[in-house]
Amino acid sequence: MAQLLTKRKLFWQITLALVVLMVVVLCCSLIGTKQISLKSVFARAGQPNTINPDYEIFMHVRLPRIFLACIVGAALACSGVVFQAILRNPLADPYILGISSGAGLGTIIAVISGLSLPILGNSPIAIFAFIGAIGTIWLVWFIGRLAGKSNVTGLLLAGVVVNAFFSAIIMFLTSIAKSQQIYATIFWLMGNISEESIFVLWLAAGLTIAGIVALFYISPQLNALCFGADEARSMGIDTSRTQLIAFAVAALITSIAVCLSGLIGFVGLIVPHGVRLVFGPDHRRLLPLSAITGAIFLTAADTLARTIVAPAQLPVGVVTAIAGGPFFLFLLIRYTRKIGWLNK
Amino acid sequence: MKKWWYLLAAFICWVVAGFSIFDFLPAQNSIAARPYQEISRIISTAPNITEILFAVGLEEKITGVTSDSTYPASAAEKQNIGNFWQPDIEAIIAAKPNLVVTLGFPLYPQQQNLADRLRRFGYNSLTVFNTEKVSDLFDAIEKIGIATQRQGQANALAADIKQKLDRIGFLVAEKEKVRVLYVVQRNPLRVAGRDTFINEMIELAGGENAIGATIQKYPPISSEQLIACNTDVIIEPTMGQENAELLEQSGLQYWSRFKNIPAVKNKRIYVVADDAISQLGPRLPEGVETITRCLKPELFENQQ
Numbered sequence: 097m098a099q100l101l102t103k104r105k106l107f108w109q110i111t112l113a114l115v116v117l118m119v120v121v122l123c124c125s126l127i128g129t130k131q132i133s134l135k136s137v138f139a140r141a142g143q144p145n146t147i148n149p150d151y152e153i154f155m156h157v158r159l160p161r162i163f164l165a166c167i168v169g170a171a172l173a174c175s176g177v178v179f180q181a182i183l184r185n186p187l188a189d190p191y192i193l194g195i196s197s198g199a200g201l202g203t204i205i206a207v208i209s210g211l212s213l214p215i216l217g218n219s220p221i222a223i224f225a226f227i228g229a230i231g232t233i234w235l236v237w238f239i240g241r242l243a244g245k246s247n248v249t250g251l252l253l254a255g256v257v258v259n260a261f262f263s264a265i266i267m268f269l270t271s272i273a274k275s276q277q278i279y280a281t282i283f284w285l286m287g288n289i290s291e292e293s294i295f296v297l298w299l300a301a302g303l304t305i306a307g308i309v310a311l312f313y314i315s316p317q318l319n320a321l322c323f324g325a326d327e328a329r330s331m332g333i334d335t336s337r338t339q340l341i342a343f344a345v346a347a348l349i350t351s352i353a354v355c356l357s358g359l360i361g362f363v364g365l366i367v368p369h370g371v372r373l374v375f376g377p378d379h380r381r382l383l384p385l386s387a388i389t390g391a392i393f394l395t396a397a398d399t400l401a402r403t404i405v406a407p408a409q410l411p412v413g414v415v416t417a418i419a420g421g422p423f424f425l426f427l428l429i430r431y432t433r434k435i436g437w438l439n440k
Numbered sequence: 441m442k443k444w445w446y447l448l449a450a451f452i453c454w455v456v457a458g459f460s461i462f463d464f465l466p467a468q469n470s471i472a473a474r475p476y477q478e479i480s481r482i483i484s485t486a487p488n489i490t491e492i493l494f495a496v497g498l499e500e501k502i503t504g505v506t507s508d509s510t511y512p513a514s515a516a517e518k519q520n521i522g523n524f525w526q527p528d529i530e531a532i533i534a535a536k537p538n539l540v541v542t543l544g545f546p547l548y549p550q551q552q553n554l555a556d557r558l559r560r561f562g563y564n565s566l567t568v569f570n571t572e573k574v575s576d577l578f579d580a581i582e583k584i585g586i587a588t589q590r591q592g593q594a595n596a597l598a599a600d601i602k603q604k605l606d607r608i609g610f611l612v613a614e615k616e617k618v619r620v621l622y623v624v625q626r627n628p629l630r631v632a633g634r635d636t637f638i639n640e641m642i643e644l645a646g647g648e649n650a651i652g653a654t655i656q657k658y659p660p661i662s663s664e665q666l667i668a669c670n671t672d673v674i675i676e677p678t679m680g681q682e683n684a685e686l687l688e689q690s691g692l693q694y695w696s697r698f699k700n701i702p703a704v705k706n707k708r709i710y711v712v713a714d715d716a717i718s719q720l721g722p723r724l725p726e727g728v729e730t731i732t733r734c735l736k737p738e739l740f741e742n743q744q
Contacts, residue, residue: 130534149534156561157529272655290529291557295462302454309447407507407520407528 101378109381113388120392121166124399125158129406160291163301164356165398165412166391168289169363171304171353173371173390174311175346176364177382181318182342183248190350190364193236193255195229197262199354202228204269204281226355232258233347248325287360287413289398300352307349308387314338315379322377362416363394366424373431393420479588483537485551486524488721489568490515492584493541495722496593504535511715511723527554537563539587544570569720572657574640577601577720597722604725605644608732611739612646618735619650621671621703626694628660637720645731647673667698674703675734676711677718684713710734 126132132150139148172190179188206224236255243250270281292300311318317338320328325335353360367390368382375381397415404410481503484490490509493502504519506527519535522528524543527550532540540558543551544567555565566587568580578598585594620642622632632638633654642649650671651661661669676691678684688711695704703709712734716727733740 128530129528130530149536152533152561153530157533290553291560293560295458298458298462299455302451302458306447306451306454310444313443313447407522407531408526409528 101381106381106384109375110384110388113385117166117388117392117395120395121162124395125154125162127399127403128153128158129403157291160294160297161289161398161402162395163297164292165289165395167297167301167304168353168357168360169367169390169392169394170308170387171349171390172360172364172394173367173386174308174383175350175353176390177368177371177379177386178311178318178342178346179364180368181322181379182339183252184322184324185248185252186369187365189361190346190353191359191361192259193251193347194232194259194262195347195350195354196359197259197266198232199225199229199351199359200266200281200285201232201262201269202226203285204266204273207281208269208273222355225358226351229351229354230347232262233343233351237343285358286411287358289357289360289394289401289412292356296356300356303352304349307345308383310345311342312380312383314341315383318342318379318383319377322379357412359413360394360416361413362420363390363397366420367393370424370427373427479539481535481537481539482588483521483532483535483540484509485521485527485540485542485554486548486569487511487715488719489541489543489580489584491719491721491723492581492597493588495597496581496585496588496590498588498590501588503537504532525550527551529554529557532558533561533563540565541584541587542567544568572637572720574637574644574720574724576637577722577724581722601722601724605728608644608646608725608728612732612736615646615736615739617646617648618673619669619671620647620673620675620731620735621650621666621669623674623676624658626676629663629666630658630660633657633659638717641717641724641728641731642735644728645735647731647735663698667701669701671701671703672706672708673735674701674709675731676709678711678713679718684711687711708734 126134130149130153132154136150137148137154138151175190176188179190179192180186183192185192202224203221205228206221236251236258239254239258240247240251243254317328317333317335320331320333321335321338321342325339328335328338350364368386371382371386371389375385394412394416397419398412400419401410401412401415404415480501482493482498482501483504484493484502485506487506487509490502490505491511493499494512494515499514502515502518504521505515506522506524507520508524509515509518519531521531521535527542532554540555540563542548542555542565552567555567558565566583568583569576570579578601581594581598582591585591622638622642624630624632631651632649633651633656634649635654635657639649650669651659651665674695676687678687691709691711695701695709698704712730714727714730716723717730
């Protein structure tokens with residue numbers, strides 16, 4: 097992979113990926129338990145007092161759901177890329193530093209304390225999950241810092257231990273909680289993509305896109321960080337600033353994804369690796385393409401999840417793992433002969 | 441540094457645009473929302489709700505029911521909108537309902553979630569069964585009666601259920617209370633606790649739950665606790681499509697380990713295949729009667 101990455105080439109690759117995303121979104125929005133066509137959706141548009149279920153389903157159920165899948169997929173894939181880069185660990189995924197258990201703890205606290213008043217039209221569970229996720233990641237960062245500046249192993253260990261500790265607290269709380277309260281937690285933790293109100297989607301999309309752009313800004317520094325903090329420093333890069341930005345932004349977009357849709361595994365692990373295997377490890381290209389691929393992947397997976405056993409639904413995490421795993425293995429065998437992991 | 445300010449500015453513009461395009465709170469003025477019209481297309485998202493709707497005479501107005509609505513038999517002819525655990529929102533919208541009756545929080549988060557979403561799109565949804573108590577059944581009947589303008593039938597239904605319960609109450613009054621354990625699941629052993637409608641049914645049937653107060657509603661118990669319960673009767677319900685005979689067969693071996701429990705010693709283990717027991721609905725008196733037959737078979741001997 098000795099080709100140079102020019103701005104022009106990057107622009108066209110991203111545009112092409114976006115076109116593919118649009119096509120996937122359009123196709124997926126026409127697939128569902130109820131057969132609808134674009135023609136019937138807009139057949140009676142503009143006539144206020146008629147009920148057109150096709151229009152209702154398309155605009156209120158499918159599109160919001162697909163947009164949510166896009167946002168969550170892009171956020172998880174990007175933060176996967178970033179965590180793999182700054183932790184220099186191919187097993188890293190967005191949840192590795194304890195965001196999942198932090199969010200879970202927030203959820204179960206919200207459920208046990210019996211809060212059910214919606215905040216801004218959203219259930220308090222989502223808000224608590226967000227606070228739990230952000231709080232946990234801050235705690236891990238703080239502990240990691242105590243272990244030594246730019247000490248990646250310390251951060252990783254802190255993340256693993258905090259994760260285990262919070263999981264234990266979650267298990268303790270579930271075992272003493274009344275059983276009907278647990279249903280709500282489990283239902284939420286299973287990972288669930290459903291429609292959100294348009295304003296929430298808009299805000300989440302804004303934050304996620306801004307986060308991805310911010311990560312794109314620091315992608316040259318991320319490239320350098322992959323060689324290790326010392327090498328990066330010798331190249332004149334402020335490693336702790338880069339790490340802080342990357343870490344904070346990745347944590348933020350992951351927390352948004354988690355609070356919108358619960359815990360959806362696998363996307364943040366295999367999409368970055370898949371894109372890296374096919375397009376190479378340059379973060380300037382890896383980040384935007386991972387974001388778009390993540391969006392495509394999760395949208396397609398969610399469409400399968402809601403149609404394959406219709407009228408019931410599968411948790412989308414099941415589909416991401418079953419469909420993504422073999423595909424990822426295929427990529428691994430096909431491309432690792434061409435390039436090693438991170439060009440080592 | 442400049443590019444970061446551009447990013448911030450773009451983000452602020454995005455949020456401001458969001459505020460101005462969409463109102464701060466989600467829009468409620470969907471075309472499907474037309475209150476005060478006659479309720480003519482009802483969707484039920486749980487089998488016991490379906491039963492209530494049928495019992496208050498709304499059969500021709502029910503448009504869709506869940507696939508697990510098996511009683512009355514004519515419910516199967518209605519459109520299927522998924523199962524109670526996972527209702528299919530697309531099928532519900534396609535059925536053009538003007539009333540969707542769902543179960544309540546916190547027992548059924550997915551149903552609550554569905555109701556919230558439908559409400560957001562402007563559909564008329566009614567939440568019943570917020571707790572798991574016999575009194576909640578009467579609440580639900582009353583609420584459904586009001587929402588569908590069938591108060592008369594609803595009151596008659598409630599009165600009928602109460603009268604049947606009173607008859608059983610009269611039958612078992614002054615009799616000694618039988619200690620009974622309602623076993624929901626064998627591995628691990630899980631029983632109905634005191635804070636359940638099963639417990640209320642047991643008490644209505646002239647029994648007493650052999651398990652004391654527990655934190656959980658359906659607590660998992662150890663063998664030691666099982667023996668300590670010293671129960672006179674064990675009732676095992678079949679779940680879903682489970683075969684009652686098979687459950688009884690496998691039970692012989694399972695329970696033989698606990699020879700010193702009176703229920704096992706006296707062979708008083710009953711497998712009941714009756715969804716009138718496992719669902720809190722208008723057939724509550726039938727369910728209570730089934731339990732009474734297990735607890736006090738002698739009361740029914742002369743009748744047959």
